[in-house]
Amino acid sequence: MDDLTQLPGVGPTTAEKLKEAGYTDFMKIATASIGELTDIEGISEKAAAKIIEAARKLCNLGFKSGNEILTQRKNIWKLSTGSKNLDEILGGGLESQSITEFAGMFGSGKTQIAHQACVNLQCPDKIIADDSIKEEVLNEPKAVYIDTEGTFRPERIIQMAEALGLDGQDVLKNIFVARAYNSDMQMLYAENVENLIREGHNVKLVIIDSLTSTFRTEYVGRGKLAERQQKLGRHMAMLNKLADLYNCVVIVTNQVAARPDALFGPSEQAIGGHIVGHAATFRIFLRKAKGDKRVAKLYDSPHLPDAEAMFRITEKGIHD
Numbered sequence: 001m002d003d004l005t006q007l008p009g010v011g012p013t014t015a016e017k018l019k020e021a022g023y024t025d026f027m028k029i030a031t032a033s034i035g036e037l038t039d040i041e042g043i044s045e046k047a048a049a050k051i052i053e054a055a056r057k058l059c060n061l062g063f064k065s066g067n068e069i070l071t072q073r074k075n076i077w078k079l080s081t082g083s084k085n086l087d088e089i090l091g092g093g094l095e096s097q098s099i100t101e102f103a104g105m106f107g108s109g110k111t112q113i114a115h116q117a118c119v120n121l122q123c124p125d126k127i128i129a130d131d132s133i134k135e136e137v138l139n140e141p142k143a144v145y146i147d148t149e150g151t152f153r154p155e156r157i158i159q160m161a162e163a164l165g166l167d168g169q170d171v172l173k174n175i176f177v178a179r180a181y182n183s184d185m186q187m188l189y190a191e192n193v194e195n196l197i198r199e200g201h202n203v204k205l206v207i208i209d210s211l212t213s214t215f216r217t218e219y220v221g222r223g224k225l226a227e228r229q230q231k232l233g234r235h236m237a238m239l240n241k242l243a244d245l246y247n248c249v250v251i252v253t254n255q256v257a258a259r260p261d262a263l264f265g266p267s268e269q270a271i272g273g274h275i276v277g278h279a280a281t282f283r284i285f286l287r288k289a290k291g292d293k294r295v296a297k298l299y300d301s302p303h304l305p306d307a308e309a310m311f312r313i314t315e316k317g318i319h320d
């Protein structure tokens, strides 16, 4: 928890009120809107603006020079999916400081990819990075698995770990699993990742499996769409912040819906519309092929061509 009394015009009483309202640290305040802070008793509009501005400075938010961005991008590392073909279309693997979305129908392999990523994080061969970054990533890396569908299976992790010659229990120890029963819990768990990091855990992988299922069941009908999209947008912003600030790989899985109005193009699309589409840097569509084969299609990437790759899901896990 940050010492909020460092902010202008914030004494112990206001600090306490801010904390009660959930604004426990500078980052939460820096990313709040003036309207949100004025909801708190005793904070005027003018005071809110000052507090937010000061918090932003403390968090180094705001413009960055091109060189700073370049330095930050130099820290990017990649996590292998287990399939060389799939890594290749992603430009080398799952990239840190980005969100990668896997969308597809039931059984297309989204959850399997998420499990494999947790295992691969413990495997030095699967981390692609410069020496110094690799050292930082491999310093007891932890994965966070936010499970909204109840499909996390420790047995499967053990099976995949043993296939790579790793100790299954050791891999499991490094995965924090949280079962989210609704979208509020899901968002709260994502926010709490920062607490884990502050406690000293080297969280390098964050998984939301699935991103949209809770939202889909809670916000039904046209009338709820705007509210749903707003909340989903905040969730994605939070995930992007985690990815950027802590150099994490973030994976979200997504369901698909039929496009009944599709005259051209695919007959299915990922849920969440533009909000999800714009927040995810890498978007992959998965579909089943013959037997254990799956086809992954990368689309809408800002800097990579659309491409397809074939991989397999077997008892060993994800591979070519």
Ligand code: ADP
Residues within 6 Å of the ligand: 104, 105, 106, 107, 108, 109, 110, 111, 112, 113, 156, 159, 292, 313, 314, 315, 316
């Ligand atoms: P979803 O996209 O719905 O999350 P999953 O990732 O759960 O789909 O994929 C389920 C598929 O993965 C199963 O249909 C099966 O083909 C394969 N699979 C799951 N576990 C194993 C295993 N232990 N051995 C081989 N294949 C498996």
Ligand code: MG
Residues within 6 Å of the ligand: 110, 111, 112, 149, 151, 209
């Ligand atoms: Mg699944």
